[in-house]
Amino acid sequence: MHLLTDLSVSSLVDGTTEPAALTTILDALPNTRVTLLPSLHAKVYVADSSAAIVTSANLTRAGLHQNQEYGVLLRDAQLVRSLRADLEAYATLGNPVSHARLEAIRIAAEEIQQTRSRLITSARAALRREFDSRLERATTEVLRARAEGRTTNSIFSETILYLLKRHGPLTTADELEPLVQAIHPEMCDDSMNRVIKGVRFGKLWKHYVRNAQQYLKRRALITFDGQRWRLTPHNP
Numbered sequence: 001m002h003l004l005t006d007l008s009v010s011s012l013v014d015g016t017t018e019p020a021a022l023t024t025i026l027d028a029l030p031n032t033r034v035t036l037l038p039s040l041h042a043k044v045y046v047a048d049s050s051a052a053i054v055t056s057a058n059l060t061r062a063g064l065h066q067n068q069e070y071g072v073l074l075r076d077a078q079l080v081r082s083l084r085a086d087l088e089a090y091a092t093l094g095n096p097v098s099h100a101r102l103e104a105i106r107i108a109a110e111e112i113q114q115t116r117s118r119l120i121t122s123a124r125a126a127l128r129r130e131f132d133s134r135l136e137r138a139t140t141e142v143l144r145a146r147a148e149g150r151t152t153n154s155i156f157s158e159t160i161l162y163l164l165k166r167h168g169p170l171t172t173a174d175e176l177e178p179l180v181q182a183i184h185p186e187m188c189d190d191s192m193n194r195v196i197k198g199v200r201f202g203k204l205w206k207h208y209v210r211n212a213q214q215y216l217k218r219r220a221l222i223t224f225d226g227q228r229w230r231l232t233p234h235n236p
Helices: 009-014 019-028 061-066 077-091 099-120 125-147 152-167 172-183 205-218
Strands: 002-005 033-036 044-047 051-055 071-074 193-196 199-202 222-224 229-231
Touching: 002 019, 002 077, 009 099, 009 125, 019 033, 019 099, 033 125, 044 077, 051 077, 071 077, 077 152, 099 125, 125 193, 125 199, 152 172, 152 199, 152 205, 152 222, 152 229, 172 205, 199 205, 205 222
Parallel strands: 002 033
Antiparallel strands: 044 051, 051 071, 193 199, 222 229
């Protein structure tokens, strides 16, 4: 099984994603892959090329058994294959997360939840500093998961190719950069600047997007006509 999910720090703080549930799935199904990709909100379940469900239901007890949800079951093989290919293409922009890394994130998330509960009932400055420290640790663990085995250039290069294939020719500032930021909000956070495992996160992200554009141009994978970037003819 391949599980593509959001695991942002905000989801750890508010409990909308539970790393413990992901480690439970990995323990039960050892061949499962978990790919981390923030900003993902779709609920899509695909079984080979035979069926797919597009639904409002989260993969939770409430979503599957309690809530009133709405969804569409697809059995057209061509449509299912197309949907699967779209998800697999999007998944390449994320990063596989190992069981050990998920376990580290789980521990950090539990610490956040415990400290957050105490923080709700106390306004003491010392406890607030502890919460901020736990939050920073969880942020670092999530960013490590995003950076493992990748480079800044490879992440942005793959994302640029994906977006040009999906949307067609794009300008840099008004079109491409907002789309890149929407896919990688934690890498394109203008409020911070840090390097984790050689991957740069934060304020200089636009500089690295433009570096990736030039890298792809040198490899003749994309071209620039003075206004918009586009895939080269031999790279449809």
